Amino acid sequence: MLYHISMTVKLPKDMDETTATGIKAREKAYSQDLQRSGVWRHLWRVTGQYENISIFDCRDNEHLHEVLTGLPLYPYMEMKITPLNRHPSSIHEGDQ
Amino acid sequence: MLYHISMTVKLPKDMDETTATGIKAREKAYSQDLQRSGVWRHLWRVTGQYENISIFDCRDNEHLHEVLTGLPLYPYMEMKITPLNRHPSSIHEGDQ
Amino acid sequence: MLYHISMTVKLPKDMDETTATGIKAREKAYSQDLQRSGVWRHLWRVTGQYENISIFDCRDNEHLHEVLTGLPLYPYMEMKITPLNRHPSSIHEGDQ
Amino acid sequence: MLYHISMTVKLPKDMDETTATGIKAREKAYSQDLQRSGVWRHLWRVTGQYENISIFDCRDNEHLHEVLTGLPLYPYMEMKITPLNRHPSSIHEGDQ
């Protein structure tokens, strides 16, 4: 089941460099695990912003919640979540 | 080059059934041609709304404008357009 | 799987009485069928407004979309859809 | 008498772990007491957010105010309160 997620990251201006680098590295590893397992289906960066747009494929709302709140950057993110359906005009097998 | 597009459709309440059916059929054919040619990369419906979320792959802004204004439903749509980049953490080959 | 839905109804001011009465009667019957089958779990009216707040229990996003777009009043409604999870502090068996 | 409440929690980023854990434990106990007594009728979590949606059953506005301002997390919450009525199409005995 698909969800459209936009995530905007707001790191505190006074977070020290080492802490920031560490969180970002863990975020990248976590994200790539989820991409490999098929849960994080698409991931794009919004041009010029510290924001991404993603498509998640989860079993249900509980699964999505667990995955999102596990993000190392989660405490610094604002999220907008939109449930998606297959579009009747889509011919792409993956759009579901 | 990728763009994220959300399209909300507002057909006039007094549009007659035949006209509406005709426009929607032309819209579907137009959309599927663009999907086959690789321009309309993804197409999802927003759950419970007369709205879709799409990813377009165009040569440049001119190409995108031409494609969008050619939509049979274009006069009845509100659009929000967001330029996208490949995300440095993405491992999906298609996310670019 | 639960969803929180708010529905605001805007009937055209010039809809004739008979048509309006007919749609509302079909809406009521449709709603009560869904309540009996367990899909429409809760239904409240917002005080002083032509608006309701509801909890739906659906198999997935596709199921929810099908149920909502089948509402006789759907063409005259604005909807806001929010996916829900069981809350870890809830002790009510039904809140899931 | 029913009220629809949405609560968004914003803990200060610099609140120390022990204090946060303590407040959350007291919040959970307080919430479950109110659920057992029938005042806090429903409690759901909004998927992916630090936010809940609840239905309260109170004697009147004074009762509701007293209950909400007694929440241990109250100083860190933004609330939206909506009075509810029984919906004439509802067949659920509990929706009132």
Place this chain on the structure above:
Amino acid sequence: MLYHISMTVKLPKDMDETTATGIKAREKAYSQDLQRSGVWRHLWRVTGQYENISIFDCRDNEHLHEVLTGLPLYPYMEMKITPLNRHPSSIHEGDQ
């Protein structure tokens, strides 16, 4: 129990004079009955606008809903409803 209500009236520009005058007369009579019975506790006009601000004293949310939807101008009004409490610093006996 008190509620703060703001009502903005938007009569259709093409409503004929006689109809408009009739509705307004019925609205005034209805309003003054409720004022006499103590339900409509205060009624002010917002300077320069076709809008009023009112305080209602009702038994509960059901009572308020019934009273508001009975207004002859109700189909042409936008309403904002805010539940009120006695303020601990108030010395006015009537502010409850």
Place this chain on the structure above:
Amino acid sequence: MLYHISMTVKLPKDMDETTATGIKAREKAYSQDLQRSGVWRHLWRVTGQYENISIFDCRDNEHLHEVLTGLPLYPYMEMKITPLNRHPSSIHEGDQ
């Protein structure tokens, strides 16, 4: 001359308890003096919020400004001010 005022209070989270208690006590005394003198005509609390709704009766805009900026909590308040008129349908002598 009447004005409708809504005041939302936002005390800094790090204000120490003694300072806060002192300001609130002075605010209460100041408010009750103004209520006794007839300037602060009505005072209600918004249910569940740290916000009040009030009706002031002042000689003119200068008088209102002087009274509001004298509030001990003024530096921590957001205010919305709306001039009011007697409503032609009001039968309450005090609503002017």
Place this chain on the structure above:
Amino acid sequence: MLYHISMTVKLPKDMDETTATGIKAREKAYSQDLQRSGVWRHLWRVTGQYENISIFDCRDNEHLHEVLTGLPLYPYMEMKITPLNRHPSSIHEGDQ
């Protein structure tokens, strides 16, 4: 007593030319009478918009309401009204 008023005019697109010309002429005469009598203290046009910004000097809120609702274009205007005070740094005698 001074008020700052912004007025935006929205004439219906289908109003016939003669009616529009007539209303505008009456509006101009009405406005100039009020300017001569000192009530309409200042009147400017917002560059590029069908909107004006004005300063009114009225005895009280009742007077302002009467003057504004008497505008021939009043049914086609949106208004924003802001009470003003003399500024303690002003040296202009007329700014009060």
Place this chain on the structure above:
Amino acid sequence: MLYHISMTVKLPKDMDETTATGIKAREKAYSQDLQRSGVWRHLWRVTGQYENISIFDCRDNEHLHEVLTGLPLYPYMEMKITPLNRHPSSIHEGDQ
């Protein structure tokens, strides 16, 4: 050439008294110089707010920018700037 400016002042809560008093005194002197020279044509306070509404008469946009950014309180202000024209119905010589 005229401009309508609204300025809202937000001094940091922790600015010490002496600094604040100093800035405000310099602001007042600066403002009165500009009023004497005819640049700052009108200056009013918005009732109950730490905000003013002003009319500036400048040679051009460059001149306005220079004057505004020279305000001692400029770093603590939010500004809204609206270019103005003489209104064809105005009879006041100064409204240009």
Place this chain on the structure above:
Amino acid sequence: MLYHISMTVKLPKDMDETTATGIKAREKAYSQDLQRSGVWRHLWRVTGQYENISIFDCRDNEHLHEVLTGLPLYPYMEMKITPLNRHPSSIHEGDQ
């Protein structure tokens, strides 16, 4: 003196084809005259929207108002006008 203008065009859905074509042709001619004379310095289309972004070079606010209200499409446009200054870091001679 420069101004940044965004213009969004909303033609009535029921405007007949001939009228629309005529207005658009007059708009194009008018626009190109102003471009040749140096007043309409830049003109771009917003990708995917019936909206343009322009830079105007006018003697003053009066000149700008006269030019904008003379646009054949003016009655169907929403405008946002922002005064501009030369930027101290600009090295482009034309950016003033």
Place this chain on the structure above:
Amino acid sequence: MLYHISMTVKLPKDMDETTATGIKAREKAYSQDLQRSGVWRHLWRVTGQYENISIFDCRDNEHLHEVLTGLPLYPYMEMKITPLNRHPSSIHEGDQ
């Protein structure tokens, strides 16, 4: 390919003078390099605000992202990015 960018700068109030001066100098040098190379096509200041409006000419979205995130002031900016097209009525060779 052209993009319209508005940048609003919000330096922390407690940034020390030397740091601020250093960043601004690097920003100016960086901006002028991009102007010389033809990437930063136009740069204007918004009158009275710490904000600029710019036109960028980039090969694609990736190029734009790289250029914007390289701005020394980038961490303190809010950006709004709008893709542009040549307007069919433009006669300026450079407007593409």
